[in-house]
Amino acid sequence: MNKKQKKMLVRILIAAAMLAALHFITASGWMRFALYLIPYLIIGYDILFKAVKGVKNRQIFDENFLMSIATVGAIVLAVYEQSGDYTEAVAVMLFYQTGELFQSCAVGKSRRSISDLMDIRPDYANIECGGRLERVDPDEVETGSIIVVRPGEKVPIDGVVVEGASTLNTSALTGESLPRDIKTGDEITSGCINMTGVLKIRIMKKFGESTVSKILDLVENAGSRKSRSENFISKFARIYTPAVCAAALALALLPPLARMIFTGAAAEWSVWIYRALTFLVISCPCALVISIPLSFFAGIGGASRAGVLVKGSNYLEALSQTKIMVFDKTGTLTKGAFEVNGVHHSEMVNSELLEYAALAESASSHPISRSLRLAYGREIDSSRVSDIEEISGNGVTARVDGIEVAAGNDKLMKRLGISFIPCHSAGTIIHMAVGGEYAGHIVISDIIKPNSKAAIASLKTEGIDKIIMLTGDTEKAAVQVGNAIGIDQVYSGLLPSDKVEKVEELLKGKPEKAKLAFVGDGINDAPVLRRADIGIAMGAMGSDAAIEAADVVLMDDDPIKISKAVKISRKCMSIVYQNIIFAIGIKTICLLLGAAGFADMWLAIFADVGVMILAVLNAIRALFVKKL
Amino acid sequence: MIKTYKIEVDCANCANKMEEAAQKTKGVKNAAVNFMTLKMNVEFEEGQDPQTVMRQVRKNCKRIEDDCEIYL
Numbered sequence: 253m254n255k256k257q258k259k260m261l262v263r264i265l266i267a268a269a270m271l272a273a274l275h276f277i278t279a280s281g282w283m284r285f286a287l288y289l290i291p292y293l294i295i296g297y298d299i300l301f302k303a304v305k306g307v308k309n310r311q312i313f314d315e316n317f318l319m320s321i322a323t324v325g326a327i328v329l330a331v332y333e334q335s336g337d338y339t340e341a342v343a344v345m346l347f348y349q350t351g352e353l354f355q356s357c358a359v360g361k362s363r364r365s366i367s368d369l370m371d372i373r374p375d376y377a378n379i380e381c382g383g384r385l386e387r388v389d390p391d392e393v394e395t396g397s398i399i400v401v402r403p404g405e406k407v408p409i410d411g412v413v414v415e416g417a418s419t420l421n422t423s424a425l426t427g428e429s430l431p432r433d434i435k436t437g438d439e440i441t442s443g444c445i446n447m448t449g450v451l452k453i454r455i456m457k458k459f460g461e462s463t464v465s466k467i468l469d470l471v472e473n474a475g476s477r478k479s480r481s482e483n484f485i486s487k488f489a490r491i492y493t494p495a496v497c498a499a500a501l502a503l504a505l506l507p508p509l510a511r512m513i514f515t516g517a518a519a520e521w522s523v524w525i526y527r528a529l530t531f532l533v534i535s536c537p538c539a540l541v542i543s544i545p546l547s548f549f550a551g552i553g554g555a556s557r558a559g560v561l562v563k564g565s566n567y568l569e570a571l572s573q574t575k576i577m578v579f580d581k582t583g584t585l586t587k588g589a590f591e592v593n594g595v596h597h598s599e600m601v602n603s604e605l606l607e608y609a610a611l612a613e614s615a616s617s618h619p620i621s622r623s624l625r626l627a628y629g630r631e632i633d634s635s636r637v638s639d640i641e642e643i644s645g646n647g648v649t650a651r652v653d654g655i656e657v658a659a660g661n662d663k664l665m666k667r668l669g670i671s672f673i674p675c676h677s678a679g680t681i682i683h684m685a686v687g688g689e690y691a692g693h694i695v696i697s698d699i700i701k702p703n704s705k706a707a708i709a710s711l712k713t714e715g716i717d718k719i720i721m722l723t724g725d726t727e728k729a730a731v732q733v734g735n736a737i738g739i740d741q742v743y744s745g746l747l748p749s750d751k752v753e754k755v756e757e758l759l760k761g762k763p764e765k766a767k768l769a770f771v772g773d774g775i776n777d778a779p780v781l782r783r784a785d786i787g788i789a790m791g792a793m794g795s796d797a798a799i800e801a802a803d804v805v806l807m808d809d810d811p812i813k814i815s816k817a818v819k820i821s822r823k824c825m826s827i828v829y830q831n832i833i834f835a836i837g838i839k840t841i842c843l844l845l846g847a848a849g850f851a852d853m854w855l856a857i858f859a860d861v862g863v864m865i866l867a868v869l870n871a872i873r874a875l876f877v878k879k880l
Numbered sequence: 881m882i883k884t885y886k887i888e889v890d891c892a893n894c895a896n897k898m899e900e901a902a903q904k905t906k907g908v909k910n911a912a913v914n915f916m917t918l919k920m921n922v923e924f925e926e927g928q929d930p931q932t933v934m935r936q937v938r939k940n941c942k943r944i945e946d947d948c949e950i951y952l
Contacts (some may be wrong), residue, residue: 302946315893356890363916478912486896542892542915549916737893 253357260353264346265297280336289340296323314492317535320816321346322532326853331520333805344533344857351861355542356751358868362875363552372443372464374408374834390459398411401451407444411453413437422522426808427559462565466799471559477564485544488836489537496535496843503847504528505556530846533856534839540699541627543831543867544766548876553833558877559807560817567803570786572821575766576815577716580754580780582724584790585811586698590680591617592627594698597673598692600671605630605684605692612650615640620680623696643667647682658685665690676731697729705737707811714818717766720758722751736808751780759785771814788814819880827874831867838863850878882923883930887913888949897949901940909932920950 253261253324270291272540279287293300296319300528308311325340354381378400385400390408393399398414401407407420417435425443434440440453442464459465480570501636504527508519555562562568582588587840595602612627614637615619625632644665647660658668665672670690675681679697683690705818708719723730730744743754759768770777773791777799781787789802791809799805804814842859845851851859889895895915902911902920907928912921922937926928931952938950 305946309946311944314897314945352891359892359916363918486899489893489896536893538891541896545892545915607913 253539254360257353257356257360260349263294264350264353266449267291267346268344270294271339271346277549279421280791284336285331288342291419292323292327292342292345295349295386296320297398298365299345299348300324303763313497315493315538316533317407318493318497318535319345324854325525325529326333326581327534329526332344333522340853344853347389347857351857351864353537354861354865355538355868358865359542359546359873362872363545365560365875367844368445372406374442377408378402378405384689390462392453395455395458397455399453399455401446401453403446403450405446405450407440407446407451408462408464409453409455409459410440410457411455413450413451414454416449417569418451419671419777420443421447422808426810427557427813428810429754430833462464463773466563467556470563470799470805476565479548479565479569480816481569481825481832482548482565485540485832489541492537493535496531500528500531500535501842503531509841524596526853527846528855530668530851530853531843533853534846534860536840536860539835539839539860539864539867540832542864543716543835543871544828546868547824547831547871547874550826550872551820551877553816554824554875554877555817555820558813558816558820559845560813560820561799561805561807562817562821563803568821568824571769572763572825573767573817574716574769574818576718576720576762576768577711577723578720578758578768578770578775578784579739580772581721581725581730581771583699584771585704585721585735585737586700588590588773589699590623591699592623592681592694593694593697594677596677596693596695597676599689600691605686606694608657608686608691609659609682610650610654612640612648612659613830616642616648619680620696624682624694653782656685657687659683678732682868698725698733698838700733700736701809701811701851703810703812707815708738710812710815711818714815714822716818722746722754724748748776748779751777752783755780755783759783771811773809789812790814816877816880823872823877825868831870834870835863835867881930882921883934884924885920885934886928886951887918887920888951889913889915889918889945890947894945898941899942901944902937905933905937905940908937911937 258802274287277287299316300320302316308313315420323345325342327338330337374390377390377395378385379388379397380400381729386590393409399409413434413436414438419431421431421432422444424445425441431447442462474545508524509583511517512519548568552562552565552566579585592606595605598605605626606628610624611632613624614632614634638651642648643660643664646664647658649658651657658664659682661681662672662674662683665685668685669878670685672683672690675693675695678694679695682694682696684692684694712721716739721730721734721739721744722743724746725744727744730742734742746754755770760769767785769786770780771787771788771790772781773789778797781789781801786804788804788806790806790813806817828835838859842851842856846856887900892915895913898909899913902908903921906923908922909925910923922934924933927942934952938952939949941948
């Protein structure tokens, strides 16, 4: 609690104690009035003061003014009726202030806990200076200088490791709890926590351009893009309060006048005025106005904890309404790196065939040869290879351990006059001939990410109607990947500009309310990311372009995070709707009960404060996304 | 030009009112108040001096909500 809140707590306690004590004192007349006025003023002086100021500034419909009118009205009624029942006015003021205090504490607490979650801002960087470490502001470190990160410290700025090896905890950035190993020469992202060894890092970017700054900037400014729900609520609040006040005025005047004119009965002014005052107590829209942005704030905070950065509550809202999801293939659903995917029809042990292939291709720098060497996994002993001949567009022939080896495509096999078995798999096929005999083929292709299939399945259970994949790859490769992971529709052979066209076509063909999301790796699909209703970029750790272009940024490249993001948005939106319906519903019921005379001011204030407390507690739930 | 200012305000409804007041101020193209992070993003119209405009924004906000503050 801050100073302001503590002061309020003291005022509440004093006023409550006095009110309780006055219950046992039997005073009457003006003496009683004066005694009750003391706790009323203690608890409500600032409200009355602000109400007067508000009227001066022509701000009639603010809650201070309404509370003042309601309580002063109740006191005047008590004096007029000589009932001496001043407790109600004091109690209403007391509960109102208690509610405000609770709200300010709850908001402060959630504000702090969400900022704590996002506590990735590094406080300092260590610079070696004459054999001693010196702490400096990360902002002051120039690019090219060397900083030292000790175990337990945050990496303050993006850079490259020049000395040392360690494990990094990236969970603050990615939500991924598995630590990452890092060694000399590796690039390192700010915001990770160094766990085991001392690292020396050469700074590649200024602090302001580092990943950490970009993320903090993004999260802190997320609120400036407001969702439709939020705009609805602020519009609603603008109408609600004046409407209730008008209703209160009507309630105070019309029924008594009608009674006098039409039935000739007593007007019962005080009954109707009391009911009207009850209306005023319920007229404060605070529960709604506070709980909706708080829900979004908690949702965005929880998402960023899971490694999903959402640039604004409007995008969180749109994400929850996604019906069509379009994926880029390479780098999104597949790893985008070529690997040996299988060895078929081999006449020898698979590893032996791979060994021949790797040795034969050892002199080439082609990506295909690199993936062969990677699959072989051992040091290449180049003394075993001789007579290497590269035939451009065909492959390689060489002698390995004195045996003639040919590795290449079907053209090479035809050229050498060796009959081969064609392959059904998509990808690059390396036919092998050893000693002049066909020895099988090796399939090299882009590998599907381990979680792609699970992610697509999970998205379908989340109610995404259509999952589409776009790729520049050949139809064969695209269809194979699509079938393997359960994509509904595949468009292949697209140039980057074709992808934009395709997405535009899909946008035109969908119903207005269904949103279309595009998921890409952010490297060359920025135009598509911008064009879609929601652009989701993945694997964005360290990629500025993706962070700029996308609306939702996934820090690591695991596709399962996409379905997690959708789940988080759904949860947050359901909390938002719960709060809207709950708060408006309870208020409407109380207004009806108040008008009919079933609810007194006590119930009204309980409804007002109680709804707000429950709505705030419900909003905080959006923060917890771990189990989704 | 968009600038961000730190603000101080107690209730969410007051934050909405501040936003409205800021939007209506001359020289302001658009304004958004984020109650949760206590920040105000102001987009200025071209050729306007942020300092002068913000002084007026602050004045207008103070008029509708006495208990608020914008740190210029």
